[in-house]
Ligand code: GLN
């Protein structure tokens with residue numbers, strides 16, 4: 185008998201039904217009962233998809249109205265004080281999104297994915313109390329359909345590890361308060377049915393695990409596994425190996441261990457131990473976070489390798505992680521090129537892959553039905569065709585990238601900055617912005633109309649140029665010194681470049697949940713990357729021609745382009761990144777030849793690309809820095825290179841950022857309570873820097889006084905010659921009514937400070 189398993193399934197719906205109904209509800213346009221109705225339909229549909237595909241282990245409680253960490257906080261009764269008195273959906277959505285009296289809970293990235301979870305707030309004085317209703321009712325809903333689900337839970341150790349303490353202390357100190365609630369929960373679950381499987385996700389185990397945390401594993405799982413002998417616990421990790429934790433888990437009475445064999449190849453080291461412990465082994469071999477069709481032969485041989493160490497009877501074939509991180513179904517990709525579409529597989533398609541693979545592995549090809557045989561052959565053929573497709577391979581690109589020798593710019597920073605200061609003539613505390621200005625409904629409409637061919641190229645360009653003219657006029661009037669064009673032609677900082685690069689593909693319906701109701705549609709890199717023609721030069725030269733001041737050119741860096749795309753799985757990431765870098769270096773060369781004197785290369789996602797384990801950080805930094813430097817290597821000494829990053833957790837990477845060798849970096853500061861300033865003070869920083877003087881993520885208009893104060897704080901840690909003054913990120917999500925007075929205040933503040941110097 186073949187056995188297969190899916191860690192979790194996306195919930196947003198194939199047509200983003202959940203998103204749509206949530207947003208209607210939040211806008212007071214439908215009652216909550218409508219949200220409940222749609223949710224139930226979605227859950228049923230998703231269970232049925234899995235059942236029809238022949239999946240044995242289907243999950244309940246992988247659904248969520250907003251986020252599973254938030255659901256877990258509710259399950260434990262971990263409700264921050266400011267939401268007390270609220271109930272049900274009022275409470276839930278207030279925690280997620282805030283309300284008029286209380287700010288929302290913080291949100292942050294789920295490991296190294298683009299999914300964001302709500303960060304629970306805990307305190308020693310809280311009293312936790314079980315609320316199991318969601319978990320129990322989802323199980324029953326599935327059972328009514330005749331589906332006995334495994335119940336997915338976020339494990340206590342991961343829950344604590346990802347929470348924050350609002351009083352003093354570490355969240356792990358609350359282990360003794362949380363564990364009893366999980367125990368109670370399991371006791372409730374045990375009453376549901378004769379035998380139940382519970383999947384407990386502990387992805388925190390894949391990070392470098394401290395001895396203190398490691399020591400919680402045994403008491404935790406000894407306790408939970410003993411709650412009832414009718415419960416079978418599977419502890420699941422993903423995105424990396426979890427060998428340290430596995431060593432402990434094998435000595436607890438859990439029934440199974442689920443490991444990611446794609447992103448955690450080192451998990452192989454634990455196989456022998458798991459085998460000896462007699463536990464079930466859930467083998468994550470089908471990629472749950474990429475869009476490529478599984479290669480049945482490769483996966484089958486991986487399973488065969490595993491079965492050399494592990495008793496086949498105890499193997500269960502699984503996705504590498506929850507399919508939450510993959511789009512829903514290829515069914516709606518009506519416009520996609522058929523050749524490329526044949527290389528892809530979204531969540532629904534992955535279900536059939538898992539099911540077929542397990543049948544192949546356990547029963548062999550001789551037991552295939554005709555249909556299965558056809559599917560198997562089609563899989564082999566699609567993979568073969570992809571491998572030999574001329575659309576993937578471009579020898580010219582490969583040769584150029586291989587022999588690319590210009591690994592950095594001419595001249596040291598010290599030499600360059602002297603030349604640049606003289607040539608560009610900007611003052612100390614020079615004012616600038618990060619690139620984008622408000623994306624008005626008119627701009628969005630013009631872009632969309634042009635895409636649909638509803639307006640001509642001329643009309644479109646006329647509209648964009650008008651916007652740029654207004655944007656320049658405003659900046660000049662306001663007194664900003666280094667200008668930007670406002671980025672009206674870009675809907676997204678990665679997609680804009682992807683659309684113009686060879687080797688990039690786009691989907692029509694490849695939505696992936698980012699947080700709550702928000703979804704993103706990442707482009708995908710399928711082939712060697714090249715730049716058929718300049719991407720930004722026309723817009724930049726036009727913009728520069730409209731002003732006497734310096735116009736800053738705007739590009740997205742290689743690491744950010746890579747991190748916000750689905751990346752081909754047939755080439756190592758650093759090689760793909762290098763191809764992008766080489767293409768960008770050509771763009772920079774064209775820009776400077778066209779008279780652009782300052783060019784900003786945004787690396788918004790540089791930090792989030794960091795590996796989960798320290799052991800891999802060195803390698804990542806090495807190629808990420810290499811490729812940033814390659815992309816700017818064509819810049820002459822006179823051309824000033826800026827970069828921008830959207831965060832300030834810099835303590836550990838400040839030297840790496842320096843190594844990127846940009847002349848100027850703009851960076852987030854104000855929102856994170858000036859954390860960054862401490863580092864500047866303690867360890868210093870070499871290049872020029874613009875620590876954002878106000879938070880653009882809020883509609884609030886900062887006053888002149890408060891910006892003056894902020895600049896004075898900056899001057900305490902960095903000399904005026906090294907400082908730039910700017911907001912902390914692009915302004916595209918703001919309204920003109922907010923941006924105008926904010927920037928006017930920023931310029932006034934700089935004038936006041938300069939007078940006092
Ligand atoms: N230049 C981009 C902008 O201003 C940078 C965006 C970002 O950092 N996320 O929109």
Ligand code: ZN
Pocket residue numbers: 618788828829830912913914
């Ligand atoms: Zn930013």
